[in-house]
Amino acid sequence: MNDATTPPTGIYGVAPPGVQATRDRGDAPALSCPLFEDEGAFRAHRSDAPERPKRLAFAGAVMRTDAQLTRTGDDGEATTGLAGSVAAGAVLVAAGQEAQVARTTVRRVMISGGSPRMRLPDQAGGWRWSALAAGRRNRRAPRQRLQSLMRSELAGVAERLCAEGWLTLLDGPLHGIRGRRGLPVVGYVKSHPRRLLDPGSWARVPGLAVGERSGLFAIGGERFAAFLRMAAPGPWGNAWSGIARIEVSAAIGERKAAATADRVQACLPRFASGQPETTRAAVALRPIAGLKRQLRHLQGEPRLALRAVRDAVTEHNREASA
Numbered sequence: 323m324n325d326a327t328t329p330p331t332g333i334y335g336v337a338p339p340g341v342q343a344t345r346d347r348g349d350a351p352a353l354s355c356p357l358f359e360d361e362g363a364f365r366a367h368r369s370d371a372p373e374r375p376k377r378l379a380f381a382g383a384v385m386r387t388d389a390q391l392t393r394t395g396d397d398g399e400a401t402t403g404l405a406g407s408v409a410a411g412a413v414l415v416a417a418g419q420e421a422q423v424a425r426t427t428v429r430r431v432m433i434s435g436g437s438p439r440m441r442l443p444d445q446a447g448g449w450r451w452s453a454l455a456a457g458r459r460n461r462r463a464p465r466q467r468l469q470s471l472m473r474s475e476l477a478g479v480a481e482r483l484c485a486e487g488w489l490t491l492l493d494g495p496l497h498g499i500r501g502r503r504g505l506p507v508v509g510y511v512k513s514h515p516r517r518l519l520d521p522g523s524w525a526r527v528p529g530l531a532v533g534e535r536s537g538l539f540a541i542g543g544e545r546f547a548a549f550l551r552m553a554a555p556g557p558w559g560n561a562w563s564g565i566a567r568i569e570v571s572a573a574i575g576e577r578k579a580a581a582t583a584d585r586v587q588a589c590l591p592r593f594a595s596g597q598p599e600t601t602r603a604a605v606a607l608r609p610i611a612g613l614k615r616q617l618r619h620l621q622g623e624p625r626l627a628l629r630a631v632r633d634a635v636t637e638h639n640r641e642a643s644a
Contacts, residue, residue: 352517355547358576359537364523366534367548369588376417378589379488380609383410383476384617385468388627391432391635393440403434404464405442405451405631409617410475412483412490413609421609423616425479431471433464442634443641449630473497480507489585493610496545496569504573506582509545511567512605518547518567528561535568535587538579545569546579550587552594552605564594566605 357364387406394400411426432451434440436459444450454471456463477498484490484505492499496509517524519539527536530551538546547569555563568586570579595606621627 353541354520355518355539355541357519357523357537357539358546359580363537364519364526365537366530367537367584367587368534370584374417374589375489375585377488378415379480379483379490380413380415380493380593380607380613381410381476381480381483381490382412382493382610382613382617383408383472383479384614384621385409385472386618386621386624386627387465387468388624389631391434391440391631393434401434401436401440401459402461402464403432403440403456404468405430405432405627406468407431407621407627408468408472408475409621410472410479411613411617412479413613414483414488415609423613425483426617426620427475427479428617428620429471429475431468433467435459435461435463441638442631443637445630445634445637447626447630449627449634451634481505489582489589491586491590491607493607496571499571504571506570506574506578508582508586509567509569510607511569514562514565514567527565528555530565532564533587533591535583538576538583540572541569544572546572546576548583550590552591564605 356362359365385406385408387404389405391403391405392400393403407428407430409426409428412424413421414424415421430449430451431454432440432442433454433456435456439453439455441453442451454467456467476492476494480490480492481499481503484507490507491510492507493510495511496507499505499507518541519527527549530536530549532551532554535548535550538548541547547567550566550568551564552566553564555561568583570582572579574582593607593609595608595611
């Protein structure tokens with residue numbers, strides 16, 4: 323390990339139109355999470371892992387709203403809902419073998435805001451929706467329920483792979499991971515909406531060299547995390563371009579968390595998508611990008627999904643009016 327350099331100030335960064343390269347300072351409250359490696363000092367860690375992991379899994383998920391729906395009750399009040407789908411899976415990278423997409427799941431759902439649940443009749447071609455309720459009667463609730471379902475499906479895939487001995491990277495924070503199981507699933511976070519360290523340490527994170535990570539710090543009592551430079555920012559990137567955050571459940575303990583971070587640090591930068599363009603895109607992972615393309619294919623054509631929903635609604639209304 324070594325002292326990380328402090329990057330120069332006053333450096334510009336540029337991103338494509340419509341893309342927010344960094345977050346506004348007021349978007350989320352700042353924190354000063356305690357560093358517990360290196361006696362609380364900020365240090366840059368180089369990888370000391372002797373070899374790359376023999377089995378590495380990248381778990382990801384996607385969600386899609388296929389149609390917005392409403393149901394008018396006897397009182398004339400309209401309840402909103404949606405028909406959509408979530409898909410989850412993983413890319414498995416084993417030593418000496420071709421990478422493969424595996425463990426894919428697709429769920430189609432009809433989510434109503436409030437109760438009772440809105441149900442759609444099955445349609446030819448395998449179109450079938452599970453009926454769920456968002457629990458709250460507002461327009462955002464169904465979308466939030468769909469996102470929660472996606473996170474749950476993703477967590478399930480990641481936990482099963484980790485339990486089988488795969489070093490498992492989950493695309494995003496550790497939402498839905500049951501820390502009580504003590505599994506070293508690694509969350510991979512591409513954006514940094516708020517400061518997580520004291521100002522002095524935070525200012526030194528962009529000074530990490532490619533392949534270096536910060537010391538581990540505790541986010542509340544549930545997660546341990548570190549910053550990892552995946553790629554150089556390039557001539558037009560801002561100082562944080564190329565920085566990702568890796569996190570694990572605090573339930574695995576400090577020693578296992580440090581060993582897991584070292585293993586991830588040793589292998590992950592080679593999967594980076596390329597030269598950074600924005601704070602988020604800078605550290606996208608190629609296996610995750612390919613996985614999401616496959617998952618969207620498994621979800622089916624959006625126009626066919628919309629047609630199936632319309633046919634189901636037509637059939638329901640015909641029966642309800644009979």
